[in-house]
Amino acid sequence: MTKELERAGLPVAHITNLTKIAEGIGSKRILRGNSVVHVLGNPSLTRDMEVDYRETMLIKALELLADKPDDETSSVIYE
Amino acid sequence: MDKCRIVHYINQFYGGYGGEDTADMGIEVKETPVGPGGPLGKLLADTGDIVATVICGDNHVAENIEGVTDELLTIIERYKPDLFIAGPGFNAGRYGLACGAITAKVCERLKIPAVTALYVENPGTELYQNRCYILKTNDNAREMKKVVEAVAVFARRLANGEEIGKGDAENYHGAGPAPVIDYTTPAAKRGIDMLLSKLRKEPFKTEVVMPAHEAIPIPTIQKPISEVLLAIVTDGGLVPKGNPDKMVPVNSTMYKSYSLEGKNNLEASDYEVSHQGYNNAFVLQDPNRLVPIDAARRLVEKGKIGKLLDRYYTTAGVMTPMSVGKEIGRGIAGELKEAGVDAVLLVST
Numbered sequence: 207m208t209k210e211l212e213r214a215g216l217p218v219a220h221i222t223n224l225t226k227i228a229e230g231i232g233s234k235r236i237l238r239g240n241s242v243v244h245v246l247g248n249p250s251l252t253r254d255m256e257v258d259y260r261e262t263m264l265i266k267a268l269e270l271l272a273d274k275p276d277d278e279t280s281s282v283i284y285e
Numbered sequence: 286m287d288k289c290r291i292v293h294y295i296n297q298f299y300g301g302y303g304g305e306d307t308a309d310m311g312i313e314v315k316e317t318p319v320g321p322g323g324p325l326g327k328l329l330a331d332t333g334d335i336v337a338t339v340i341c342g343d344n345h346v347a348e349n350i351e352g353v354t355d356e357l358l359t360i361i362e363r364y365k366p367d368l369f370i371a372g373p374g375f376n377a378g379r380y381g382l383a384c385g386a387i388t389a390k391v392c393e394r395l396k397i398p399a400v401t402a403l404y405v406e407n408p409g410t411e412l413y414q415n416r417c418y419i420l421k422t423n424d425n426a427r428e429m430k431k432v433v434e435a436v437a438v439f440a441r442r443l444a445n446g447e448e449i450g451k452g453d454a455e456n457y458h459g460a461g462p463a464p465v466i467d468y469t470t471p472a473a474k475r476g477i478d479m480l481l482s483k484l485r486k487e488p489f490k491t492e493v494v495m496p497a498h499e500a501i502p503i504p505t506i507q508k509p510i511s512e513v514l515l516a517i518v519t520d521g522g523l524v525p526k527g528n529p530d531k532m533v534p535v536n537s538t539m540y541k542s543y544s545l546e547g548k549n550n551l552e553a554s555d556y557e558v559s560h561q562g563y564n565n566a567f568v569l570q571d572p573n574r575l576v577p578i579d580a581a582r583r584l585v586e587k588g589k590i591g592k593l594l595d596r597y598y599t600t601a602g603v604m605t606p607m608s609v610g611k612e613i614g615r616g617i618a619g620e621l622k623e624a625g626v627d628a629v630l631l632v633s634t
Contacts, residue, residue, distance in 0.1 A: 207520065207602075209501055210614025211629050214622050217504045222633035231607075233631075234503050244567035245521070245632050247574025260573065260580035264630070268589065271513075271628045274505045 208233040219267040221245055229281045235270035236283045237263065289333035289367035289444050293322045294357070294387055294401075296380045300340035308379075310342035312353070314360060321433055325370065328437035332444050337364045346386075347379035354386045361387075362395060368444045369395070373402035373432045374409065376424035385413030392417040392462050398443035402436050405458065411608065414459025418449070421456050448488070466492050506628050513627035516594040518617060520602030521568065521575045521634040522560025523551075532601060534561040540600035540613050542620070545593065550579035562603035563634045575632055594626055602633065 208218045209232045220233035223242045239245030246260050266284050275282045297307045299320035318326035319338040326335040339360055346353040361369065369391040371384040384401040386409070392399040393416065402420035403410045410419055420439055422432045435456070442449065449455055467475070475492070482489035506513055524532050530541050551572035558565035558575075573579045576597050584590045598617050602610070621629065 207518070207610055207614035207617065208631060210611050211518075211618045211621070211631070212504050213501050214615075214618035215504045216618060216621055216626060216629050217506055218629045218631050220631045220633060222631075224633065228633065232501070239632070241567075242634055243564050244571075244574040245634060246577045246580075247567060247571060249567055249570070253571075256571075257573070257579050257583070260577050261583055264577060264580050264584055265589065267630055268510050268584070271506060272510050275503055 217271050219270045221263070221267055225283050225285070229283065234275050234281050235267075235273075236281055237267050237270060238283065238285045239263075290365055291326075291329065291333045291335045291368045291370060291440075292361050292364050292366040293318065293325065293335050293338045294361075294369070294371035294384065295320050295322065295338060295340055296346075296374075296377070296383065297340060297342045298380075300338070302340070302342075308342045308344040311345055312356060312360060313340045314338070315340065321373065321429060324430070324433050325437055328434060329441060332441045333368060336366070337361075341383065343377070343379035343383065346383040350382060350386050354383070354390050357387050358390050358394060361391060366391075366395070367397055368440055369397060369399035370436060370440055371399075371401035373420075373422055373426075373429070373436060374407060375402075375422050375426050375428075375432075376404040376407050378408055381407035381409030382412070383409070385409030385417070385419060388419070389413045389416035398440070400436060400440055400443060400457075402432050403458070410458050411611075414457075415461070416463055418443070418461050419458045421458060464490050464492050508627065510590065510628075511588055512591040514592045514594060514625055515581070515590050515628055515630065516598065516621050516624070516626040517576055517578075517581065517630045517632065518598040519576055519632040519634075520600050520605075521563070521632060522558050522565070522601035522603075523556055523568065523572055523575050523597075523599050524559050526555055526557050528557060528559050532559045532599070534559045534601050535603045537601040537603070537605060538609050538613070540598055540617055542596040542598045544596050545578060546595045548578055549582050551576060560601040560603060560634065562601070575634070577630075577632070581630075591627075594621070594624060 211218050219235045220228045221237045222228050223239045225236050225238050228236045315338045318335040322338050371388045374381040374384040381403045388399045388401040400418040402422045404424040479489045556572040568575045
């Protein structure tokens with residue numbers, strides 16, 4: 207999906223825990239999620255804190271989107 | 286080396302029978318080079334002779350690809366070829382399909398070197414690039430001379446039994462022919478042998494060829510993030526309560542978009558998950574953990590994101606073949622482009 211979106215000219219930030227798979231299928235901007243079962247969540251936090259946490263994650267994803275990876279051949283992965 | 290026997294496959298157009306008007310024609314064989322076989326034969330004169338040109342109408346073969354390629358195979362086998370060449374087919378869809386299918390079949394069943402040449406977007410490329418050599422061409426037959434030369438060079442190397450490297454270096458699509466595995470040797474021994482060869486820096490052939498992904502230029506955002514229209518896409522299967530579109534939880538071939546209008550966050554009571562591939566309890570508890578609308582809205586408010594697309598896209602990415610994933614991706618991409626989206630967050634479970 208990433209590749210087809212990017213082929214259409216849409217930059218994609220891929221948020222997932224399975225960063226290796228994401229890299230393998232050709233995602234270039236990858237952000238590691240918290241867990242496979244709550245990619246953008248953290249159930250150990252209070253609800254308010256969790257939204258803050260999520261916001262921080264999205265800011266990282268936006269940073270990935272704003273940058274252009276230097277190397278066309280490899281992916282940038284925020285662990 | 287003795288001169289090798291070459292069989293060449295082309296369609297009705299290159300065979301000189303006509304265009305679409307004759308695309309239904311069945312199989313014809315000429316025991317001479319025809320069309321692109323002329324220059325191809327000349328370039329390969331030192332290696333072998335084109336002993337037969339097999340010609341078939343594009344519709345005839347494309348409408349019954351398995352059956353007709355089996356027929357073609359029987360005919361090709363009769364000429365006892367040492368080398369097989371199809372096309373080049375450039376971006377011609379039905380012709381490319383035929384070129385890929387017959388080249389793969391010749392390679393796998395007759396176990397002789399075989400090659401064709403197609404454009405990357407040709408449907409034949411995606412289907413057969415990991416079963417035979419498909420050299421890269423551009424989408425236009427104006428390049429015929431250049432491509433025929435490249436095919437001749439490659440075919441000569443195949444005929445001479447030369448080592449062929451990986452697709453990127455050798456200018457073919459995908460992984461090329463599937464590796465031949467000798468099952469009379471136990472897997473454990475084959476594995477250890479490969480490892481020893483690797484340690485000794487000797488050549489070895491992997492049995493598990495990873496799909497080679499074509500490189501796409503990495504797109505960039507042409508404006509500040511604070512002005513972009515952002516879309517959220519997930520393969521985690523989040524759907525509205527009741528699953529109104531009956532989205533399947535596994536092997537999905539569909540995607541849907543659902544409205545986010547007026548929502549500052551996703552309420553657990555409004556959503557469910559149709560996805561068989563992960564424990565979705567945490568997402569059911571708080572759907573924002575998958576489709577982060579609460580945080581995204583805040584960032585919009587703070588001016589960090591321009592706007593959020595007022596719907597999210599969803600599918601269930603479980604057991605989805607690559608080809609279906611691509612189709613889903615293409616569909617979503619089309620809709621997002623139309624909506625003027627600048628960038629995408631893809632959340633994958």
